[in-house]
Amino acid sequence: MIYADYNGSAPVCNDVKEYLKQRLDEGPYANPNAIHFMGQKVLMGMDNARSVCAKFLGAKFSQVIFNSGATEGCSQIHHSVLGCGAKDEKNLIVTTGIEHSAIRKTAEWYAENRGYEIITIPTNPNGIIDLTEFEKVIKDKHQNIALVSIMAANNETGVIEPFKEVSKLCQEYGVTNFCDTTQYIGKMPFNFNETGMDYAIMSGHKIGALTGTGILLAKDKTTLKPLIIGGGQEKGLRGGTQNYIGNETLAVAMDSVSKFFDRIPELTKKREEFEQKVKEKYPSAVILGEGAPRLATSTYIALPGVHGQAVQIELESMGIFVTTSSACSDNEPVTSKVLKAMGVTDDVGRGVVRISVGLCSPVEVYDKIYEALIKAYDKLSQIKSY
Ligand SMILES: Cc1ncc(COP(=O)(O)O)c(C=O)c1O
Known part of the structure; x- marks a missing residue:
């Protein structure tokens, strides 16, 4: 888990x-x-x-x-x-x-x-x-x-x-x-x-x-x-x-x-590698806040066309717990207010999942999350959900 x-x-x-x-x-x-x-x-x-x-x-x-x-x-x-x-x-x-x-x-x-x-x-x-x-x-x-x-x-x-x-x-x-x-x-x-x-x-x-x-x-x-x-x-x-x-x-x-503050550079590096790997595999993937200074432990990622909640459920079936942070109803997924304030379109906003680990988390969690996320994207991108 x-x-x-x-x-x-x-x-x-x-x-x-x-x-x-x-x-x-x-x-x-x-x-x-x-x-x-x-x-x-x-x-x-x-x-x-x-x-x-x-x-x-x-x-x-x-x-x-x-x-x-x-x-x-x-x-x-x-x-x-x-x-x-x-x-x-x-x-x-x-x-x-x-x-x-x-x-x-x-x-x-x-x-x-x-x-x-x-x-x-x-x-x-x-x-x-x-x-x-x-x-x-x-x-x-x-x-x-x-x-x-x-x-x-x-x-x-x-x-x-x-x-x-x-x-x-x-x-x-x-x-x-x-x-x-x-x-x-x-x-x-x-x-x-x-x-x-x-x-x-x-x-x-x-x-x-x-x-x-x-x-x-x-x-x-x-x-x-x-x-x-x-x-x-x-x-x-x-x-x-x-x-x-x-x-x-x-x-x-x-x-x-x-005791964990000195891990910030290591976690930031691993987080960036993880995001780059996902983007190499799926060039249309979007990292929200990319390029801005961010907390070492947070990634907010979307693959437009693949619904964030579906990704969340897929990851959960593989024992990985993330959130979407956007309120959704069945067919009317809503882009969060934060993303709207950033001018993010619904195409991206509906796809987001938030992955947030701790300063104490081993860097290897990113490898496991990567494997699972790619599996989820491979499966779900076969059906365009919106
Ligand atoms: C940025 C921010 N402010 C305020 C809160 C509210 O915190 P709590 O629900 O613990 O009172 C949260 C909780 O998620 C938060 O992330």
């Missing part, structure tokens, strides 16, 4: 499994907010995890807020920055057409319900946002921008966006900047305070920690309002007894993943 949907959710990593076995066996268990010895011991463990996470993320201890994951973090940021509703002088949200729906839909909710207007920065055909256009927008309209929300790495294409430049421009013009770093963190080294961004988010299940865990990073915590009020946990910013064991797994997973 080959699991190649790490961008969807990574398996719990081995170090976390080992940690949990011992942790669950030995305890301690208590409410980290209790003042008795056991509670304080749990709190110390969780705060130790917070220190490890802060170091890994290039943030200060006090900038790390534990939560349930990226979607919650995104909601809290929007609630904090936009919750009061559009003011005459600050009524714009600047975002892109390639954001994850958790981010895009939140922005749309604030536009529909709180009077904001969305400016969508266009995306180039290679998946990179149009930085020149962004620069123009920020120069012309910075006084009216309430929030810039541009992601670090795309979940479908794996394309790495110029988020450092975006952040620099936001700082220069004094505009609040939220970056969706969910796919970037754990796949590339990241330093929150070096980028200068105001807010970032991540989900534990994308990096091998337990699902239902995550972190919101805030440059200045006093700008945040709680989404969940509760009993004042996380310094009043996220109510509810903390998921302390889950939060500990974040630290273990971050420690674990940092």
Whole structure:
């Protein structure tokens, strides 16, 4: 079996499994907010995890807020920055057409319900946002921008966006900047305070920690309002007894993943060889985001005329799990919003499959995926499915 949907959710990593076995066996268990010895011991463990996470993320201890994951973090940021509703002088949200729906839909909710207007920065055909256009927008309209929300790495294409430049421009013009770093963190080294961004988010299940865990990073915590009020946990910013064991797994997973960063060049090379081999065999195959800087572990590939879902099912029958990342109904396959924003035609958009492995994956998985993919294409291209 080959699991190649790490961008969807990574398996719990081995170090976390080992940690949990011992942790669950030995305890301690208590409410980290209790003042008795056991509670304080749990709190110390969780705060130790917070220190490890802060170091890994290039943030200060006090900038790390534990939560349930990226979607919650995104909601809290929007609630904090936009919750009061559009003011005459600050009524714009600047975002892109390639954001994850958790981010895009939140922005749309604030536009529909709180009077904001969305400016969508266009995306180039290679998946990179149009930085020149962004620069123009920020120069012309910075006084009216309430929030810039541009992601670090795309979940479908794996394309790495110029988020450092975006952040620099936001700082220069004094505009609040939220970056969706969910796919970037754990796949590339990241330093929150070096980028200068105001807010970032991540989900534990994308990096091998337990699902239902995550972190919101805030440059200045006093700008945040709680989404969940509760009993004042996380310094009043996220109510509810903390998921302390889950939060500990974040630290273990971050420690674990940092050991694999030096594999990025090797994985990138192998990924490129894999893509070239497929293109040699099938010259009409398309690699989405080809030529743009991409995460080492992601490939988004289409063979026009061969339906992505059919490829997915064929691969699954050979024990390989990938996704299409495009919503499809029986005869009306739909090109994803991300691909539409890149100007990708339905001919390509209907054919995509996303192959995403982990930084810990052996390079040989690409050889096995290649064999299976070619078998699937050989079989399916005999019948043109659309
Ligand atoms: C880029 C990006 N942002 C946000 C999210 C939302 O993450 P979660 O569902 O863990 O809250 C995802 C999940 O796939 C993602 O890929």
